[in-house]
Amino acid sequence: MTQASTQAAGTSDLDRHVVELDRAHVFHSWSAQGALAPMVVAGGLGCRVWDHAGREWLDFSSQLVNVNIGHQHPKIVAAIQEQAGLLTTVAPATANLARGEAAKRIVGRAPEGLSKVFFTNGGADANENAIRMARQFTGRDKVVSTYRSYHGNTGSAVVATGDWRRVPNEYARGHVHVFGPFLYRSEFWATSPEEESERALRHLSRVIEAEGPASVAAILLETVPGTAGVLMPPPGYLEGVRAIADKHGIMLILDEVMAGFGRTGHWFALDAYDVVPDLITFAKGSNSGYVPAGGVVISDPIAAHFDDVVFPGGLTYSGHPLAMASIIASIDAMEDEGIVDNAARVGRDVLGPGLGELADKHAIVGEARGEGVFWALELVADPDTREPVAPAVIGRAKAAMLERGLLPFVVENRIHVVPPCVVTDDEANTALVIYDDVLTLLTKELS
Numbered sequence: 001m002t003q004a005s006t007q008a009a010g011t012s013d014l015d016r017h018v019v020e021l022d023r024a025h026v027f028h029s030w031s032a033q034g035a036l037a038p039m040v041v042a043g044g045l046g047c048r049v050w051d052h053a054g055r056e057w058l059d060f061s062s063q064l065v066n067v068n069i070g071h072q073h074p075k076i077v078a079a080i081q082e083q084a085g086l087l088t089t090v091a092p093a094t095a096n097l098a099r100g101e102a103a104k105r106i107v108g109r110a111p112e113g114l115s116k117v118f119f120t121n122g123g124a125d126a127n128e129n130a131i132r133m134a135r136q137f138t139g140r141d142k143v144v145s146t147y148r149s150y151h152g153n154t155g156s157a158v159v160a161t162g163d164w165r166r167v168p169n170e171y172a173r174g175h176v177h178v179f180g181p182f183l184y185r186s187e188f189w190a191t192s193p194e195e196e197s198e199r200a201l202r203h204l205s206r207v208i209e210a211e212g213p214a215s216v217a218a219i220l221l222e223t224v225p226g227t228a229g230v231l232m233p234p235p236g237y238l239e240g241v242r243a244i245a246d247k248h249g250i251m252l253i254l255d256e257v258m259a260g261f262g263r264t265g266h267w268f269a270l271d272a273y274d275v276v277p278d279l280i281t282f283a284k285g286s287n288s289g290y291v292p293a294g295g296v297v298i299s300d301p302i303a304a305h306f307d308d309v310v311f312p313g314g315l316t317y318s319g320h321p322l323a324m325a326s327i328i329a330s331i332d333a334m335e336d337e338g339i340v341d342n343a344a345r346v347g348r349d350v351l352g353p354g355l356g357e358l359a360d361k362h363a364i365v366g367e368a369r370g371e372g373v374f375w376a377l378e379l380v381a382d383p384d385t386r387e388p389v390a391p392a393v394i395g396r397a398k399a400a401m402l403e404r405g406l407l408p409f410v411v412e413n414r415i416h417v418v419p420p421c422v423v424t425d426d427e428a429n430t431a432l433v434i435y436d437d438v439l440t441l442l443t444k445e446l447s
Contacts, residue, residue, distance in 0.1 A: 012053035015040045029153075030165070039402070044071030047420050047427050049407060057402065060419045060431050061409035065226060065374075066284030068262050069330055069339060070420040076290050079329035083321050090321055092119075092314060098324035105331045106286065106297060109267040111276040116303045118311075119295040119319040123257030123283035124152020126294040127220065129313050130279045131156050134218035134251040136312070137302050141173070142211060144204070144250075145220040146180035148228035151255055160220050163228065176216075178207050180225065181234050184367045184378065185386065193234035201240040213248035218279075223269040226258035229414055230376035232369055238275040251278040251302070257294065261285030262334060262421040265344025265372030272371075278302060287330045288420075293323035334421070343421035347372040350425050351417060354432040362439040364389065364446070375417035377435070381446075388413035393442060400438045406431055 018040045028036055040051040047070055050056040062068065069076065083098060090096050103117040118133075120126045131143055145151065147162035158165060159172040179187040181200040188199035208216055219241060225231040238254075245252040254277040259269035263285055266272055270280070279302065283294030317323075334340055347370070355368040355375055366380035379389045379397070394410050401408040401415075409416040415435070419427065 011040070011051065011055070014052040015042075018042075018052070039407075046070040046072075047423050057405055057407040058419075058427060058431060058434075059407045060417060061407050062373075062418050062420050063289065064284070065258050065263070065409065065416070065418045066289040068285040068343075068421045069288040069333060070422040073288070073330070073333060073422075075333045076287065076326050076329045079325045080291065080322055083325035087321050089317075092316070092318040096319065096321060096324070098321045098328065099319035102319070102324040102327040105328060106282070106295070109331070110280060110297045111270070113276065114280065114297045114299050116298045116300075117295050118298060118313075119293065119323075120283070120315055121292045121317050121320075122152070122294040123255075123281065124154040124157045124294075125315065126257065126281035126283055126296050127151045127157040127160065127253070127255060128154045130253045130281050130296045131160065131218060131220065132313050133279060133296065133298065133302055133311070134253060136309070137305050138217045138249065138251060140215055140217035140250075142176055142216045143174060143218050143220055144176045144178060144208060144211075144216060146225070146228075147177050148180055148182060148225055148231060149222055149255075150225075150227040151220065151222070152257075174217075176207065176211055178204050180221070180231070181237050182229070182231050183234065184369075194236070197234040197237040197240065200234075200237060201244065204241065205244050208244065208248060208250070213250070216248065216250050218251040218253050219245055220253045220255060222255040222257075222259065223273075224259040224264060224374065226374070226416075227411055229378070229411070230370045230374055230416065232371065233273065238270070238273045242275045242277075245278075253277060253279045253281065255281050257281055257283045258285075259374065261330075262340040262343045263372055263374045263418075265340065265347050267340055287323065287326035290326045290330070291320070291323040292317075293320070293327060337422075339421045342423075343372045346423055346425065346428055347375070350428040351375055351432075354428070355417060355435075358432070358436055358439060361436070362443060364439060364443055370417070373417075373419050373421055373423060377415040377417065379413050379415065379442075389442075393446070396445070397438055397442055400441055401434060404434045404437065406434045 041049050042052045049059050106117050145160040149162040151157040151160045156172040158169045159175045181196045183196040190196035256268050260282045278299045280297040287293050359365040359368040363383050364379050366378040368377050381387045381389050398410050409418050
C-alpha cells in the first residue's frame with residue numbers, strides 16, 4: 001500500500017479517488033513527488049474546510065495565508081457569478097468597468113501619491129513587474145533584498161527571494177542580498193529592538209555604498225516578512241530604509257502580497273509605519289485568492305514616466321473581469337463588515353495574549369511574535385542556545401494538529417498562526433487549546 005493510499009484509508013470512496021487522481025496526474029510545487037500524501041479538501045465556509053467524508057478542520061493556515069475573508073464568502077461568490085454572466089474575459093488594452101472600479105478601491109487604501117494600478121495574475125509577477133518598473137524608471141540594474149524573504153517563483157522574483165528556493169533558480173541578473181532585522185536571531189549582536197534597527201540600517205547602507213549607489217534601482221522588502229517568520233520591523237527600520245533610498249535616488253518597493261488587506265490588522269501593513277514606498281505589490285488578500293489576481297500600486301512620478309515611454313510589460317489576463325469583480329466585492333465586504341478591525345481586535349485581545357501565555361508556559365516556544373492574524377511560534381530545542389527544533393518535530397506537530405481538527409501552516413521550525421481575518425474569538429480560543437495540547441505533547445515526547 002502506498003503512503004497516499006494509507007492516508008486515504010478509512011475515508012470515503014470519493015476521497016480515495018481524489019487522492020488517486022492527484023497522485024497519478026498532478027505535479028506539486030516545492031516537493032519531491034514520490035512521498036506526497038495530500039489531504040483532500042472538498043469544501044469550506046468561513047474558517048473551516050472539510051473533505052468528502054465530512055471530516056472538518058479549523059483552517060489556521062488560510063490555505064497559503066491568502067483566504068483573508070474566509071472561505072466561500074457569499075458576496076464574493078455572487079459577484080463572480082454576476083460578472084461571469086455579463087462578461088467573462090476581455091483584453092487588457094480595453095477599458096472595463098470592473099477593472100476601473102477595482103483599481104479605484106485599491107488606490108483608495110494606498111498612501112497619497114500612488115494613484116495607478118498595474119494588474120497581474122499573482123504576487124510573483126507583481127514583484128516581477130515592480131522590479132521592471134524601477135529599472136526602467138531609474139535606468140539602473142541592481143535590486144537589493146533580504147535573505148529572510150520570499151517574493152515569488154518567477155525569474156527575478158525568485159532570485160530576489162532570500163531563502164533556499166533562490167539557490168537552484170539563480171538565473172536573473174543584478175540581485176544583491178542583505179540581512180534584515182530579526183532580533184531573536186540577530187546577525188548584528190544587538191540587544192534591543194532599537195539597536196537591531198540601527199545596525200541593520202548601517203549594514204544596508206554599507207552594502208549599497210559598496211555595490212555603488214548609482215547602480216541600484218530598488219530596495220525590495222516585505223513590509224512584514226511572512227514566510228520567513230512573521231518578522232515585525234523594529235522601531236525606525238522602514239523609515240530608515242526610506243531615508244537611505246531617498247539619499248541615493250533608489251526606488252523603495254514594499255511587498256504586501258502576504259501582509260496586505262487585513263492580515264496585520266491594517267489595510268496595508270505599511271499603515272503602521274511612517275513610510276511611503278514608490279511601489280506597492282499586492283495579491284493574496286485583495287480577493288482572498290478566489291480568482292488569481294495581483295498587482296502593483298504605482299507612485300505618480302513613476303506612472304508619469306510611462307506617459308511618453310512604452311512600458312515593456314504585459315499579461316493576457318491583466319485585470320481579468322472575474323478577478324476584478326472578486327476584488328471589488330472583497331474590499332467592499334471588508335469595509336462593510338469591519339473585517340480589518342476584527343483582525344486587529346482578535347490579534348490584540350485573543351491571539352496575542354494567548355500565544356504569549358503559551359510562550360511563557362512551554363520552553364519549546366522560543367518566541368511568539370506578530371500582530372493582527374499574522375503570528376508565528378518559533379520552536380526551539382534549547383531555549384538558551386535557541387537551536388531550532390528538528391524537522392521531524394515540526395512534522396509531528398503538524399500531524400498532531402490535523403488529528404485534533406486544526407489545519408496548520410508550518411515553515412522550518414515554526415508554527416505560523418494565520419487564520420482568516422473573519423476568525424471569531426471562539427475559533428481563536430479553540431485553536432489556542434489545540435496549540436497548547438500539541439506543545440505539551442511535543443515536550444513530553446522530547447523529554
